Amino acid sequence: MGIKIKLFATFREGRGKVVEMDYIPGMTGQDVIDHLGITASEIAAIIVDGVDGKVDAMLTVHIKKDGYLAIFPPVAGG
């Protein structure tokens, strides 16, 4: 059973739209971005299992088994 990481905009370059990772109990968003070679400062928004918040705080949240992350670089519009 794994977790799903949805990537957007420039984060897709060289990684694809969705990356799957094995679930390890206690794993956090920080573990995920380390695995993907993304640094916290490159992230503008992150959602962990449907919950969003400040990036630094969200990176410490434990991901659920079968959980998912959505990670965005700086994007905007209107």
Next chain:
Amino acid sequence: MFGYMGKILRINLTTGVITKEDLDFELAKKFIGGRGLGTKIFSDEVDPKVDPFASENKIIFINGPLTGTATPTGGRYMVVTKSPLTGTIASSNSGGEWGAYLKYAGYDAVIVEGKANLPVYINIENDKVEILPALDIWGKYTSITSAMLKEKHPDSKVLTIGPAGEKLSQMAAIMNENDRTAGRSGVGAVMGSKNLKAITVSGNQKPVIAKPDGLKAVTKECRSLIKENGVTGEGLPTYGTAVLVNIINEHGVYPVNNFQTGGDPNAEAVSGETLTEKYLLKRNPCHHCPIGCGRWVKSEKHPDGIGGPEYETLWVFAGDLGINDMEIVIDANFWCNELGIDTISAGATLAAAMELYQRGYITDEMLDDDVILKFGNADSVIHWLKKMGNREGFGDMLARGSYRLADFYGVPEYSMSVKKQDLPAYDPRGIQGMGLQYATSNRGGCHVRGYLISPEILGLPEKLDRFELAGKPTWVKIFQDLTAVIDSSGLCLFTSFALGAQQYADMLNETLGTDWSAEELLLAGERIWNLEKLFNLEAGILPEEDTLPPRFLEEEMPDGPTKGWVHKLDEMLPLYYAERGWDEDGIPTEERLIALGLL
């Protein structure tokens, strides 16, 4: 006089009299220009109770002091009038080149009054200003109109309305350079009501800059801030505003089927990433814009490409209608431009009609057994758009906008609008500050009066808890005031992702020779906001119209990351009024108006 051209053109279409007046520099400084100065001139000259389609209503095309300078994005103009959609003050902004060309012709603003007997257009070439017959272009689509006028005036930029404006649709837009739009609040219909089809403009003058070296240095600094910023240097240039589809959808605030739900599992099909990968031909920037969010895209029907679509357009012709087809979105964008209609209101009215059909208020018989207006029915979109723009059959009902349509059936609650203007692409139940902004916006439902999406979703300049109420009234006020400043300066709002109030003050000071501090500039923004509010109150807009459709206040979001939430407007509105120094009904107090120099 520095920065401004110092001249205002006044054209009376009833009498044919054209006058050139001096700009009052002190007044200009107090209200900056563009939206602020335009509103000041308009509210001094026009009775707020005027019927928007009466000849006594005026329409002002006005630049900011930075329009036509070398500042980044310095090419924008504002259209100020009384809105036939909302009954409020309307100020509708557009990019492209037209505004800069008006400045090069030697004018800060054109005030059009009265009503022509027959269709006319206005041609401005420096000092030469003429009212010319427009019988040959009346009834024509906007791109044909532009091409015909370009043949007559090859050096000019063309601003025009389409059939929707001629036929007084309350959602009619004004188009310039074919794909740039003063889109909202029905400003195109005011042109139509005056029998004014178009304005062509050209010239070879330049504004005199107070401190040219200083402006050069500040412009350089601002350009590098824009380039280094992740949003303005990479996100927007690469993907355009369409990049928002996925992030808004993932937060569960991407409205689907007329805001009945807040997420679409198939939104990727109309995302910025898909648009870039499969449809983008090139970027399509406005005047002096280093960001270049504008797109030039192809589709099967438009192999040579068209300008667009923006995020709002993608959403409204996809998620909001329960259809996820990029080909349809691009074609809908094309037809909105040709007909001269606001994409947001056009799509939102189709969405409201589809919900009215879903609930049995609109029946097949009412549609004369024409194509069914049903969520997910891809065939309906272009079919009804054309009928809406041309006011044919049931399209005549649609051309009035979602509020008037739903109200006709006795159920205005199915119009997702504020002050009769359709809401843009963000469900307020999951973005509490944005909902407060919608409810209090001086031109009705709108995202570009204070883009709270930045802090609440995008983490810019810092991430706020989108469900939290505390502090949001303060954020809303600051965003609204700063937006009024940018709209009045002649720059694009998107610069604010990289620049702050100090940079705007620096650019204005070097251009005008003023010594504005960032705080004084924000105070000018607040002055403009209060002036608009005063106009609306005198126009008869009631305090209780500072609200949201009942769906957001009463129906919990059914699913997704915003599940269970309603908008808590009642808890924030009194705090917002207090923050503004207004009384509990949302009326500006004498004390505040004196402090702002409005009394």
